[in-house]
Amino acid sequence: MTERKTSVVVLGGGPGGYEAALVAAHLGASVTVVDRDGLGGAAVLTDCVPSKTLISVGDFMQRFEAATDLGVGFEAAHAGEEATADASRVNARILALAAAQSHDIEQRLLSEGVRVCRGVGRVLAPGRVRIEVESGGTEDVDAEVVLVATGATPRVMDTARPDGRRILTWQQIYALEELPERLVVVGSGVTGAELAHAYLGLGSEVTLVSSRDRVLPGEDADAAEVIENVFRRRGMTVLNRSRMASVVRAGDGVAVTLEDGRTVEGSHCLLAVGSVPQTAGLGLEEAGVELTGSGHIKVDRVSRTSARGIYAAGDCTGVLPLASVAAMQGRIAMAHALGDAVTPLNLRGVSANIFTDPEIATVGYSQTDIDEGKVDAHTVMLPLATNPRAKMQNVHDGFVKLFARKGIGTVVGGVVVAPRASELIYPVTLAVQHRLTVDQLAGTFTVYPSMSGSIAEAARRLHTID
Structure with missing residues (x-):
């Protein structure tokens, strides 16, 4: 039967x-x-697949700008030419x-x-x-x-209605046939920060409107500071403590009015104000x-x-x-x-990543959890600037941060800010998931030179903390 x-x-x-x-x-x-x-x-x-593909194109173009720092130049016949993005082909x-x-x-x-x-x-x-x-x-x-x-x-607001042409949600940007000349991104959470970074890399002039004290307000404060500094250094205008009141079409562009009365003009506006x-x-x-x-x-x-x-x-x-x-x-x-x-x-075992450049990857308890007494843990933060592989790859920004429970040394969380942090967070996630100690993490071989060497080094430093 x-x-x-x-x-x-x-x-x-x-x-x-x-x-x-x-x-x-x-x-x-x-x-x-x-x-x-x-x-x-x-x-x-x-969302994920399109936005991360867009980001990868922007990152690719950023490498051209960094090439001269590595001693790489272009032939005289092509001197003065710049890499440009064809929005219609990219999309x-x-x-x-x-x-x-x-x-x-x-x-x-x-x-x-x-x-x-x-x-x-x-x-x-x-x-x-x-x-x-x-x-x-x-x-x-x-x-x-x-x-x-x-x-x-x-999320759509009555004072900022998307039209799919100049005022856009993150789901509508892939219909654009031309790269936004002056893009105003409203919202500095994960989606807003990622797409602001992507369009900056593609060649747009970007203004990021953040209602909070810093970009990525829900993330590790040290990591968010690195990203905001990188944004500003690369030419992005970041407006902190600036809440959007309305967005309207203004001729061939848009006008974003802030609650304090200021107006930010652009060719396009991307709304990233939640879902x-x-x-x-x-x-x-x-x-x-x-x-x-x-x-x-x-x-x-x-x-x-x-x-x-x-x-x-x-x-x-x-x-x-x-x-x-x-x-x-x-x-x-x-x-x-x-x-x-x-x-x-088990949400404590969830690893997450923000695909800016550098990326931010996190797992387990956060620095805020430690500061608020939710877990009794030591913290070690190791800048990537001292890592030999980072020097070879011209990486100046980023760090590895590990959290270990006091007394027993169990790894309870971590933050990695680095190129491909989404890959580097995996050994930390394994440590959190399987309750490994910092000694077990530090005692595992890493390749030399490698970015992952900084994870093992951070674990070794935690061994010496009482």
């Missing part, structure tokens, strides 16, 4: 959704993914890469037997989902397990799913909502807006729902 398969319906095909679908399929469930915009979600189509490549990644994800799901349905899903009740099919009509589906992974969308969860109209509250005041779905550490059989993952939960966290939430949800071994989500 054939065993009946558990029916799973996933609303949303982003990292939380498609990773959950793969786990559910591997565990023998009958899986349907309902997706409107394309597999991969915003992370692949309009066409970005969108092609995103589409290819989305296609690969869809093919992977189909190969695992997952049904992909184009449309929008709504929860009628626990165990029942209605799909409004893109091609027309509706379909009601029984679902013993429902995962909501509908993500978030850029809102896409949870409205899904029937969640009617089905017994509890939401926060901001509209996020309340979940526990195994991604359960307040309604039996309904789970949630990703940006719609407000847990941590990272694709890696969304994917982990989705995987945990399916393991729990389908009876597999499961480890609850």
